[in-house]
Amino acid sequence: MEFTENSAKPINSKGALIFKKMLEDKKAIHEYLKQGGKLADLKSKYRFANPLSSSRNK
């Protein structure tokens, strides 16, 4: 089964896919930052949470 971070389909049977995806995202962002990239440039590729609104929007 294939999925992307933008997929709306539930993935409820393959924890492996999720953990692998988490590691892949982490590594990809790490490499991007290591090369001098900015998180802001990745906004369209990853769904970053706004940590402040996530905490304030009660």
Added chain:
Amino acid sequence: MQTHYPLLETNDFSFEFVTDRGIHYVAYFLEYGYMFSEYPDFSGHTYTFNIDLISDESDIAINDERVGMTIVEIFKVFFSKIENVVVYVCDSMDDRHLARKRKFDSWFWKYNDGTIIKEDGIAVVEDTEILNSLLVHRDNPHLLNIILAYKELNNRADEK
């Protein structure tokens, strides 16, 4: 008395801080609702957490207690919305991931005031162990179901 480093709000989707040694960290959360997609009560509040270096190649597992204080402070801010759920994985890009996890764990137990509950898991994926942890507010109304769902996620990781 030591305190956490000031959190820099340089954009809308991350926290940044700079240590006394000039090491620049960025901490961010990614939306991962599909992790618990069969649990609509909390899937919409599920995130992963990562912390990375911007300016230096030094490992996060340095002996700087204020880094630990700052990470826990970030979680305190994030979990001021008690519905939030966080899962993070320890990368195994090198042989230091166990040391990083031990450091993170020690910081967590030292500076967490009990507000945040932590559960550890090991997902076996293609014969590789992925160390991961769940963080959830102790007052989250779905606490038990979240923990059960998290454990199930780990237990089912090696399913074909």
